[in-house]
Amino acid sequence: MRHVITALVENKVGVLARIVGLFTSRGFNIDSLTVGETENPELSRLTVVVKGDDATIEQVRKQLGKVIDVIKVIDLTDTPYVERDLLLVKVNVPPGKRGEILEIVDVFRGKIIDVGQKDLIIELSGTEDKLEAMIKLLHTYGIKEMARTGQIAMARGSK
């Protein structure tokens, strides 16, 4: 099963290397991993999306918790939470198809952020499913380049 796990970590050199090393050496399969500053400049928030059975996920949580610079680990999967992934995609615009593509972007509430002679760059943020759905549609026109940030996530409500 897919789990979204976030960890609050001290903003110190080597923390990211330690965590990435942990995932490779323990053989955990990660879909995405993001890190960024939090409201406290001394702390970063890490979000990992991992797939695995319950035992694997439990190990992921525990092994993350063992890293000295990791302050807190939360598996968001069983709580209400929001997640977002940011996508930039440069899509090919075949003659006469510009309108169609703009329509798709509109439906997904994406943004056109660059317009070229034969291509467009689209920005879209949302859940993994939403991004995947738009990417699938854009494939028919030809995707030239694509970049994604990976998931960031947050629990809903007060805590």
Add this chain to the structure above:
Amino acid sequence: MAKTGAQILVDMLIKKGVEYVFGIPGGAVLPLFDTLYDSPIKFILTRHEQGAGHAADGYARATGKVGVCLVTSGPGATNLTTAIATAFMDSTPLVAITGQVKRRFIGSDAFQEADITGITRPITKHNYLIKDIRDLPGAVNEAFHIASTGRCGPVVIDLPVDITTETWDGAIPEEVNLPGYKPRYQGNPRQIRLAAEAINHSKRPVVYTGGGIIHSGCHKELLEMAERGNFPVTTTLMGLGGFPEDHELSLGMLGMHGTLYANHAVTECDLLIAIGARFDDRITGKLDEFAPHAKIIHIDIDPASISKNIKVDVPVVGDAKNTLAELLPLIQPAERREWLEKIKEWKEKYPLSYDNSGVLPKPQYIIEQIWEVTKGDAVITTEVGQHQMWTAQYYTFTRPRTLISSGGLGTMGFGFPAAIGAQLGCPDKTVIDIAGDGSFQMNIQELATVVHHKLPVKVAIMNNGYLGMVRQWQELFYKKRYSQTHLEDNPDFVKVAEAYGAKGFRVERKEEVRPVLEKAMAIKGPVVIDFRIGEEENVFPMIPAGKTVKDAIREGTFGGMA
């Protein structure tokens, strides 16, 4: 008053009560060694950095204190990595200080530069590269704290040489502030109650203990618990000494080369109480047939050890000593006569045994004699191989910290330098490295260290002229194709010992074993005894990797072997 980085570090080591530092100097640590020159800390110069690391490790295992080693950058540090990994796998408290090139050269492939924090990241509990002298005191405090609390382990401090010469006059903090590091010492009371319930309901319990018993110092609580509930106790290699093996409830060691009665008991038990052990594959063999009828309680300080290899029914995260103290009053005394009767039957049916005929001394016999001559009061270190397993099987360990062996990493070359550290830590004890001829040659240069410091370490080589444990696998599973295991040109170990200035003896007949051992023990300095044993001696019983006790190979059950 402003102090140099070197002075800050050395003063802090003294304040932390560090008696000995093990290592070898070099360019990047010259200022540190210059400062050490005037300090009360005794420096033990080894002849290889690996030896320094293992010696610090042996010191830590023998005393329970933090072992400290200090080496130069680049090759000095990379030479230390095997020792760091060894300490990591066996959870030994170690602080390793490595020199580093000047800060401005870091990352430039400078002379003797190695990214040691990068290299040691997966084999340390934590590590530091000091980039600012103001971070040095905090890092030293944290390193000692992290190394010696929770599940212990090695911590590396990588220290650029220009920081050791820079001066600073800031205050040295006493406390550590690690918001992400809060080891749990107290087991959850609810879990402890659940454990007690399971224990009180059990008809056929077995206690399975590991190194955690030794680390937490709970051998007394363990004995009390076992006697109260009449629980048979089996230990891992790391747990030997945590429960007296001369006790009737002792099952000895379990696992691949464990006793058959321990393995039968685990297979038949209805409750397995694991304490400070981690279900290593050398213990469990085939995972789904390990303790197949048992409910499992697991008490461990490291939450990540719980349910890692085997699903646990009642996990208790906490220090073993605290947890057992809480658990004890909840355990109802019980006789469990039927179960103990069954175990007695297994013990009678499958005793540990060997054939003591022939002229050459048997390794098992030598180890029994070492036990008798020392009255079981020695600190035994081992290398890795058959001799290590014979030691585990035939030396009756009754006290904690009397066996020092590389269990997790299985590092050949560990035992001799570890004996150096153990001897320094326990100057009044007899310290014996039970060695193999292959392993001893991996750190044989430390003979110079024992001779220089007049350490009375004894080395008992079980010399079979082979990398015996590997040869045994080749014999059993590779049709006796002895690929690269015959050590045909072993040196004359007696002469080697003498060349270094130690005493050397050779034993080729059974009846010489006892008198030579007695003679060696009476000598105040280092002695090497070259025991010539049969080339094709094997360690039995043996449960082949990934198999169960039903597949155990016993002495005499394997064709041609006895």
